[in-house]
Amino acid sequence: MTALKTASLAALMTAALAGTALAADTVKIGYQLPLTGETAQYGQDFRKAAEIALAEFNAAGKPFKAEIVFEDSRSDAKEGTNIARKFVDDKEIVGVLGDFTSGVSMASAQVYKDAGMPQLSQTASHPDYTKISKYQFRNIATQAQEGPYNAKWMLSKGYKNIAVIAEQTDWGQSVVSGFTDGVKANGGTVVFSEFFNRGLKDYRSLISKLERAKPDAIYTGFFYEDGAQFLRQVQQLGIKTPVYSTSAAYSPKLIELAGEAAEGVHLTSNFLPTDPAPHIQHFVTEWKAASNGAVPGQFPAQAYDAVRIMLAAVEKAYPNPTREKVRDALAQTKDFAGVTGKTSFSADREAEKELVKVEVKGGAFVPVAD
């Protein structure tokens, strides 16, 4: 078996050396993501984005074909570790993408750490994720970067007393701590800080409680579903306090679900579907074609980039890519021109990204200067 593989590989290398573009070899990467369950909408989007990236890669006449094995983790840490073991056992898989949440990504990371499998998550933004081992990478700005950035932004607008709420998850906690540190360092006060359970329907109790602290502005760590409910109920209760949020809420669905209530919300992002740059417009067009004309949000864009970064690393490690070579190639990623801006990995495997300030105006996300 091994001899056969080596033989075919040798034949392939000869073919490559001979300059023929015979694409006989296939390199496999794994993608663990929630395809069912409460966070399925995100996983489905990631798969769609990954398929776009994969089709492009395979159509580009590279020396090998790539294949992605998708596994459904249901955003469940236990399921995530099972998948991780499965991927690790599959000797053909040289790199893994995912998972969606920080919690599941970190649980699976323990398996990848022991097996020496490079893991690149498009969304896990908990500060501790990349600290697990040299095999963990992420393609998202962490709350340790975004929190202080947003804190400075809000303080510069003259909001000194700020209320913070976030979902009760690893990620939500990093939102609150990252932001609170930023506010304190720059002379503001956090007058209220609380967590809520993801998927909460009724925020009115929480909003009433929050308003008792009389904040100048509200900073929120939520995703679009929770965000839309929150914003709607803020409007219902007749509250005019400005709301700021993180890039996690940046999705066209936020505006679709919240309608007028989303007007005036400020947030940061690193993907603007309205950006005229050709590679961004290309992705937006492909996405629209695959999803009935819907505009992609930030998360699918990050997944698209993550897949392309991984494929580029595999290509760099080619021929005969191993997990170790792919890891090293990932670590060398520099100024990768993706749809979410230029991405480089720092020495501690954090994606360094530029953030854009955005406000909801007239039913659309509009970039603002301050």
Add this chain to the structure above:
Amino acid sequence: MIDPYYLQQLAIGLSLGMTYALMAIGFTLIFGVLNVVNFAHGEVYTLGAFAGLVLISATAPPIFAVIFIALAIGAMAGFSLERIAFKPFRRFTDEASLKSRAMRESTLLSSLAVSIVVREALEIVFGSQMRSVPFEYLINTPVRIGPVILVTGDFIIFGVAAAMLIGLQYLLTRTRIGLSIRAVSNNPLGAKYVGIDTDRTIIMTFVVGSMMGAAAGILTGLYYGAIFPAMGFVPGIKAFVAMVMGGLSSIPGAVICALILGISESMATTFVSSGWSDMVAYGFLILTLIFFPNGLFGARRERV
């Protein structure tokens, strides 16, 4: 003078409790007859909401047509659910199998299976994203009463829940079908012996209970403005808690306990972090189970 803040929290709690009650009524009705939890009730709720949404996006119907289609889909869902998940386990009509715990518990699993299949099917057809409801159909225009702000939906849901409760009491105590539902619920074998068509009665219960579940789904969907395949899960759990607290087969008891749940959640938010407010509700459940094993409003039940 009470702080208006607490009045507002009380109002929010009541309105929250009402949405749970809406779900708990149909849930308890079905439990009362078969003595078994119908895990698919949450999916009937979701189906009702999707039926309404599909109609809204296809044509621009008046609101009562939306409710009507939800009720119709609910009735159909209840009928098919009984056929698929419950009837096959009633093949044997001897006394031993009618009283058999294993028989009842297998419907627990079959209804759970149906609920999973329906939810995943909805995800395949509609996607798992939250779908928005056109704004003109939403029932959440703010209404200010003194220091308290509520929305129109709160009053509609209150009205519907009250109508359901009163209508159901009328049905159960004054009509033939109601009498047979109560007879079957009391003693299925006895009911059979005196000539009641138990199969038909059980089907009717499912149809009525599921119509209420579907109506709850579309109303809550219009109230919160978001409809998605997993929407039935949390209300299902809350309705279950309300039912257990209320004494399993007491519908008014379930409604009162749903309101207690809602109020304790909103009030608890004042004193503990919102993330912990569910704990208060479940704490109540545990206390009830320890000190009132028959529920707050349950009569002493025969052990089956």
